[in-house]
Amino acid sequence: MDGIIKILYDMSASMILPTTAAFVIAAIGLNVHFGFTGLLNMGQAGFMLIGAYGFAISIGAGLPFWAAFFIAIFAGIAFALILGIPTLQLRGDYLAIVTIAAAEIIRMVGRASILNDITGGSNGLTGESFRNPFAEMSLFGDGQTQILWFEFDNTGVNGWWSRAVTWFMVFLFAAIVWLLMRSPWGRVIKSIREDEDAVRSLGKNVFSFKMQSLVVGGVLGAIGGVMFILPTSLQPDAMGRNMTFLIWTAMLLGGAATIFGPILGSIVFFALRLMVQGTMRLIVPDAWMNIQQTEQFSWIMVGVALMLLVIFRPQGMIGNKKELNFNV
Amino acid sequence: MPTQDIAISLTDVDKRFGGLRAVKNVSMEVRAGERVSMIGTNGAGKSTLFNLIAGVFPVTAGSVSMFGSVVTKQNTAKRARNGLARTFQTSRLFEQLTAAENVFIALGGRGLGWKSIFPASRLAQKWTRVAQLLHTVGLSTEGDRRVADLSHGEQRQLELAMALAADPKILMLDEPAAGFSPAERQQLVAMLTALPADITLLLIEHDMDIALQVADRVIVMHDGSKILEGTPDEIRASQVVRDIYLGGGHA
Numbered sequence: 001m002d003g004i005i006k007i008l009y010d011m012s013a014s015m016i017l018p019t020t021a022a023f024v025i026a027a028i029g030l031n032v033h034f035g036f037t038g039l040l041n042m043g044q045a046g047f048m049l050i051g052a053y054g055f056a057i058s059i060g061a062g063l064p065f066w067a068a069f070f071i072a073i074f075a076g077i078a079f080a081l082i083l084g085i086p087t088l089q090l091r092g093d094y095l096a097i098v099t100i101a102a103a104e105i106i107r108m109v110g111r112a113s114i115l116n117d118i119t120g121g122s123n124g125l126t127g128e129s130f131r132n133p134f135a136e137m138s139l140f141g142d143g144q145t146q147i148l149w150f151e152f153d154n155t156g157v158n159g160w161w162s163r164a165v166t167w168f169m170v171f172l173f174a175a176i177v178w179l180l181m182r183s184p185w186g187r188v189i190k191s192i193r194e195d196e197d198a199v200r201s202l203g204k205n206v207f208s209f210k211m212q213s214l215v216v217g218g219v220l221g222a223i224g225g226v227m228f229i230l231p232t233s234l235q236p237d238a239m240g241r242n243m244t245f246l247i248w249t250a251m252l253l254g255g256a257a258t259i260f261g262p263i264l265g266s267i268v269f270f271a272l273r274l275m276v277q278g279t280m281r282l283i284v285p286d287a288w289m290n291i292q293q294t295e296q297f298s299w300i301m302v303g304v305a306l307m308l309l310v311i312f313r314p315q316g317m318i319g320n321k322k323e324l325n326f327n328v
Numbered sequence: 329m330p331t332q333d334i335a336i337s338l339t340d341v342d343k344r345f346g347g348l349r350a351v352k353n354v355s356m357e358v359r360a361g362e363r364v365s366m367i368g369t370n371g372a373g374k375s376t377l378f379n380l381i382a383g384v385f386p387v388t389a390g391s392v393s394m395f396g397s398v399v400t401k402q403n404t405a406k407r408a409r410n411g412l413a414r415t416f417q418t419s420r421l422f423e424q425l426t427a428a429e430n431v432f433i434a435l436g437g438r439g440l441g442w443k444s445i446f447p448a449s450r451l452a453q454k455w456t457r458v459a460q461l462l463h464t465v466g467l468s469t470e471g472d473r474r475v476a477d478l479s480h481g482e483q484r485q486l487e488l489a490m491a492l493a494a495d496p497k498i499l500m501l502d503e504p505a506a507g508f509s510p511a512e513r514q515q516l517v518a519m520l521t522a523l524p525a526d527i528t529l530l531l532i533e534h535d536m537d538i539a540l541q542v543a544d545r546v547i548v549m550h551d552g553s554k555i556l557e558g559t560p561d562e563i564r565a566s567q568v569v570r571d572i573y574l575g576g577g578h579a
Contacts, residue, residue, distance in 0.1 A: 184454075191433050195420050195421075197420065200405045201420075203405050203494060322423070
């Protein structure tokens, strides 16, 4: 019984984690790329990582919070432009290849020991080196607060302050994307997803619209990266290929090309994974599968789930099947 | 020599797809405001020629001019902004958007870029124009329906509205009557004849009645080459055209 309560507590706690919210922000960005524009960005974790580095290194250099935050945004914009200029003129597959490679380049460069003094090499940067300016902005003061069955520090490393800010951002960005996609600009973006040659024959500069979309989604990725490291630390390997595919799975699970899909998908995704892991730990004897193995098993299930989703329910939980097709 | 009065001018245009020579050394001129039909059997190179004029793919040899300036190297979007509108042989619509939204996207001019994300009153004028265009093609009541839910005929009509939306100087229609009922065909002819006189019309059409009714001049394509050019009456009387269409000597 205690075991089940613990699983339920872990699941509910994961739903409000600031890292879950940061993940959602990156997923909203990927949804702008893939769901609305049809861009196959296979390196969203690279956008997160470059934003995270931009932020953490700037704070380390003594810049104030907002300056570092804007540097992270500019890093995302620059990364989008560098990727987009050579590839957005080409067929969609090429963007996929280039983004997956570029994200790996960012991670490998960050890990390089020659940059130890700046990026911390493969150890990354500790949370203390960049989180204080954010904590100092807290409106919640000291102490602890209990809401429902959750009790956390008001400010702390991983407290209510970072939860409030990151989830506020999630809903702010969801609202911005909603406004963008119902504007005339958003209509052109969606029509590019449907048939970009037809959009060209209507006299629109498809390249420029795709570039704008890549920048918008990339900036959301970079902000997601900043918020992802604030309650923890900057680990380059935490934002590698795995991260990109987790974001894809969460976005597809919720429903691409919808506003709430990435939010719902991420929350359900993390909760479900904890449920699989927790249940396995409870019912499978250690002799069959130990704790590390149940965790690995739960990640294997993520891969299986992604395949099943794309095959049987490409529209996800709340998407529209007609609106989403995978013919790239 | 190309001048301002010549809307479209092709000089020795050739197009190869690998080993296939789809268009062979075609030269032609269409005067501004002229109505020209292109006829010919399937595979004659009509649609390829359209795509070359619209800039969908580059010519292998030869040059293309619009209103006296050479556009051979210009991309599709640029040619479209310079006044060329076209429809496709098979509908290329944005199926998940409504009919009105499709026309809105096709509207020329500014107002779709970044600034469009802020609500502005000038958008109201654009929606009025959309309603007018839908009315012109007989879709007044279908504006709010998703394109995927429209009938085939309605989709073809919508394409016309979109082609007209940019106030084109040159209108190129690729088999606009395909799949139309006889009644819809008559509507189409009425609409095409009612087009403003300054619009240059280039039409690909398999329905000979429509092709000959609408046109001032007819160009006959066969096997990648232009084989005949003349008034509708001359074409009607031509033995060559009869042979091609009825499976005579050329087929």
